[in-house]
Amino acid sequence: MIVNNSFNVKLAPNPFINQLNFDFVVKGYQRLNIEVYDLATGMKVATKQNLTAGIPISLGQLSAGTYVIKVSSTDNKISYQFKMVKL
DSSP, X not given: XXXXXXXXXXXXXXXXXXXXXEEEEETTBSEEEEEEEETTTOOEEEEXXXXXXXXXXXXXXXXXXXXXXXXXXXXXXXXEEEEEEEO
């Protein structure tokens, strides 16, 4: 979770099984994008665009392992990374 006065981005639970809960409050943004990268290979394995706060993200197609999830705005003014483990 990343928190500051103008933004709050949360991906949970960590570790996860098939689904992540994505919640955020970012001043001036209603939708964000995520890209999922396999930490072992560095390859992008999933992309989800125009996500609104509070929606579940289904990642059941991924195999167990460690992933870097990049959360960004469409204009790329906002960008955060999370390291998440899939069981």
